[in-house]
Amino acid sequence: MSGRNNSIWQALVSPVGRKVLTGLTGLGLVLFVIVHMLGNLTYLQGGDAYNLYAHKLASYGVLLYMLEIGLAAFFAVHAYIGINIYLRKRRARGGRYNTYKTAGKPSRQSWASRTMILSGVVLLVFLVLHLMHFKFGPGVAEGYVVAVDGAEIRDLRRLMTEKFQSPLYAFGYPAVIVLLGFHLRHGFWSALQSLSFTSPRWNAVLYALGAAIGLIVGTGFIIVPLWIYFSQFN
Amino acid sequence: MAKSMTIYLRVWRQAGPEAPGRLVDYTVADANEHMSFLELLDVLNEQLIHRGEDPVEFDNDCREGICGSCGVMVGGIAHGPQQRTAVCQLHMRAFKDGDRIVVEPFRAKAFPIVKDLVVDRSAFDRIIAAGGYVSTTTGGAPDANALPVSKEAADEAMDYAACIGCGACVAACPNASASLFTAAKIAHLALLPQGSIEAPQRAVAMVDQMTAEGFGDCSNHAECEAVCPKGISVHGITRMRREYIKAVLR
Ligand code: HEM
Ligand code: FES
Numbered sequence: 001m002s003g004r005n006n007s008i009w010q011a012l013v014s015p016v017g018r019k020v021l022t023g024l025t026g027l028g029l030v031l032f033v034i035v036h037m038l039g040n041l042t043y044l045q046g047g048d049a050y051n052l053y054a055h056k057l058a059s060y061g062v063l064l065y066m067l068e069i070g071l072a073a074f075f076a077v078h079a080y081i082g083i084n085i086y087l088r089k090r091r092a093r094g095g096r097y098n099t100y101k102t103a104g105k106p107s108r109q110s111w112a113s114r115t116m117i118l119s120g121v122v123l124l125v126f127l128v129l130h131l132m133h134f135k136f137g138p139g140v141a142e143g144y145v146v147a148v149d150g151a152e153i154r155d156l157r158r159l160m161t162e163k164f165q166s167p168l169y170a171f172g173y174p175a176v177i178v179l180l181g182f183h184l185r186h187g188f189w190s191a192l193q194s195l196s197f198t199s200p201r202w203n204a205v206l207y208a209l210g211a212a213i214g215l216i217v218g219t220g221f222i223i224v225p226l227w228i229y230f231s232q233f234n
Numbered sequence: 235m236a237k238s239m240t241i242y243l244r245v246w247r248q249a250g251p252e253a254p255g256r257l258v259d260y261t262v263a264d265a266n267e268h269m270s271f272l273e274l275l276d277v278l279n280e281q282l283i284h285r286g287e288d289p290v291e292f293d294n295d296c297r298e299g300i301c302g303s304c305g306v307m308v309g310g311i312a313h314g315p316q317q318r319t320a321v322c323q324l325h326m327r328a329f330k331d332g333d334r335i336v337v338e339p340f341r342a343k344a345f346p347i348v349k350d351l352v353v354d355r356s357a358f359d360r361i362i363a364a365g366g367y368v369s370t371t372t373g374g375a376p377d378a379n380a381l382p383v384s385k386e387a388a389d390e391a392m393d394y395a396a397c398i399g400c401g402a403c404v405a406a407c408p409n410a411s412a413s414l415f416t417a418a419k420i421a422h423l424a425l426l427p428q429g430s431i432e433a434p435q436r437a438v439a440m441v442d443q444m445t446a447e448g449f450g451d452c453s454n455h456a457e458c459e460a461v462c463p464k465g466i467s468v469h470g471i472t473r474m475r476r477e478y479i480k481a482v483l484r
Contacts, residue, residue: 011482014441015413015451016475085451089409092450094343098244098257099310099336103317103406106468107460113453114408190454196472196479 018081023194025078026187030213032071033180037220043160044224048148050160055153079124086117108207112214113186119179126176133163161228170229174222181218188213236266239331241274245290246338248347255347257336267327271314272297272304274326275337291350299323299463302398305405306351307338312402312461320400320463340405344412344447355401357447358415362399364443365436366419368428387425394422396464403458403466409450414458416444417474418466424477434484437477 011017039057043050057064102109112119138144139154146155163169188210192198198206241262248255262278269277272294279289295303299320306321308314313321316328329335337351345353370376383391395418403414420437423429429436456468 008482011438011478014438014478015411015445016441016478018451019475020479085409085453089411089450089453092343092410092448093341094345094410095255095341095347097307097310097338097341098246099307099338101310102457103311103315103460105460107455107457109408109455109457109460113455116453186454193454193468193472194475196475198469198472200467200469 018085019194021077022081022085023191025074025081026191027195028071028074029078030184030188030191030217032074033184033217033221034213037217040224041220043157044227048146048157050157051146051153051155052148054156055148058154075124075127079120082117082120108186108189110186112182113190115179116183116186119183122176122179123183134159160224164225164228165232167229170225173225177218177221180221181214184214184217185211236268237331239265239267239326239329239333241265241326241329242332242334243274243278244334244336245278245351247290247350248339249288250349251346257338265326267325269326270297270322271308271324271326272322291348291352293352294322297322300398302400305340305400305402307336307340307405309335312340312406313400313463317460318463318465320398323463340401342401342404342410342449344410344449345401345404353401355399357449358399358401358412360447361412361416361440361443362419365432365439366423367432368423369431370428381427383426391422391425393464394418394425394466394470397422397462397466398464400463402461402463404449406457406461407450407452408455408457409453411452411458412444412447412449413452413471413474414462414466414468416440417468417470420477421470421473424473433477434481436481437474438481441474441478 012021039053040050042053060067134156137159140152144155144159145152146158147153164173189198189203189207190210192206243260243262244257245260246255247258260278260281262274262281265274265277272292275290275292282289292306293303295301297304299322302320304320304322305313308321308324313319314324314328316324339345339347339351339353340355342353344357345355348354397415397418399415401415404410404412407413420440423436424433452471454468454471459466459468
């Protein structure tokens with residue numbers, strides 16, 4: 001038996017370490033999308049609620065900055081390993097099967113599990129566009145400004161309203177979110193399994209929880225754009 | 235009386251490791267529901283031999299589901315449509331008269347095709363050699379009760395020890411990962427006191443070998459558990475990961 005050769009680095013790039021990293025970063029991103037989704041819902045409260053929420057976030061300054069860097073690192077590590085796993089799997093198969101079917105339960109192979117790379121890459125491309133449109137989109141300097149309690153803050157609500165009145169945004173955004181929902185459907189349980197938090201006793205519950213999270217996060221994100229789009233007609 | 239069946243097979247034929255392969259259609263008109271799937275291939279081979287053609291090569295030995303020699307893709311599923319059944323124990327009553335069945339070898343870069351449906355699974359032997367053993371005294375048989383083992387540990391270890399190393403997990407895995415096989419061996423030994431001497435190195439050594447053989451990563455599809463003739467649980471994979479992490483942090 002070869003000795004204890006493993007530095008922490010070797011462990012992290014091993015099949016076990018790669019999955020632990022995908023799982024940890026994946027769960028971090030799940031937490032992020034849940035918070036983001038809840039934040040978006042403040043739009044539906046009307047008035048200044050959404051702008052105040054965004055302003056409050058921005059006012060955290062350095063703290064927010066650090067969180068954002070951490071988040072970017074999570075995305076980068078997660079996407080890098082995810083793509084790497086996909087490339088390795090293509091090499092590992094060798095020839096193609098003429099016929100391939102799942103054997104059914106207890107397999108958790110599904111459309112969602114087979115398309116993690118597709119949903120992931122779409123999310124990555126979407127992320128860049130999304131940041132350009134909103135985070136780095138027009139702000140106070142471009143006239144997107146609103147006075148709340150005497151202070152002039154960025155009018156993100158107006159930006160959002162304008163964007164989602166166009167059908168491209170109003171329907172393109174939900175399409176990406178549906179893929180996010182599928183990513184979470186397999187991803188949530190998969191991350192727990194990668195981190196060895198699962199047990200035969202709880203697997204059914206945890207797997208169902210993944211579907212619930214996918215559905216709830218997906219619905220939460222989709223409501224606002226559709227609401228904005230259809231409100232413009234009445 | 236056994237019901238007679240006509241089965242239309244499409245079988246992967248490949249003359250050698252480097253030769254190009256292709257699916258060839260054959261009709262077996264005198265099959266019956268009591269035959270095992272391998273016996274169906276035997277009948278096909280007799281036809282081929284009578285016609286002066288090369289018979290279809292496939293691995294098999296015990297034909298009672300315990301040796302792990304057999305294993306082909308039947309209709310796109312490793313060992314065929316009946317769960318917890320090696321293909322030697324799969325009977326034609328699982329099919330209907332007139333069925334069309336595609337038969338292919340287990341496919342993985344780490345399982346190179348030798349001929350037709352025969353693949354070289356010695357990558358598994360090398361994973362075992364890397365750490366799937368225990369240190370023990372030689373000589374007379376040890377006293378059966380000398381080492382206390384809890385009932386729970388013994389039961390779970392036995393479930394993992396049931397692995398016959400057929401390679402269906404690799405064949406069915408969308409990533410061609412050998413995680414279930416490697417995990418079954420690691421989990422089996424990790425649960426028993428006999429395995430504790432090598433425990434600090436075993437998981438790392440076996441996972442390293444698995445990687446070196448070119449198997450893919452585990453994406454937790456759990457397809458392996460569904461095709462495993464012994465129904466080995468993917469919970470073993472979480473045990474393997476825990477053993478690995480323990481070894482690294484030690
Ligand atoms: C909001 C963004 C995202 C969230 C919430 C998320 C969440 C997750 C979770 C929880 C997992 C399961 C981890 C595991 O199996 O251990 C996962 C897996 C995966 N993610 Fe993401 N992810 C996101 C973005 C991305 C991006 C941008 C990519 C880019 C390519 C990506 C690619 C993948 C892939 C390929 C897997 C499967 C890994 C495997 O096969 O084992 N994800 N994701
Ligand atoms: S021939 Fe031995 S398990 Fe099938």
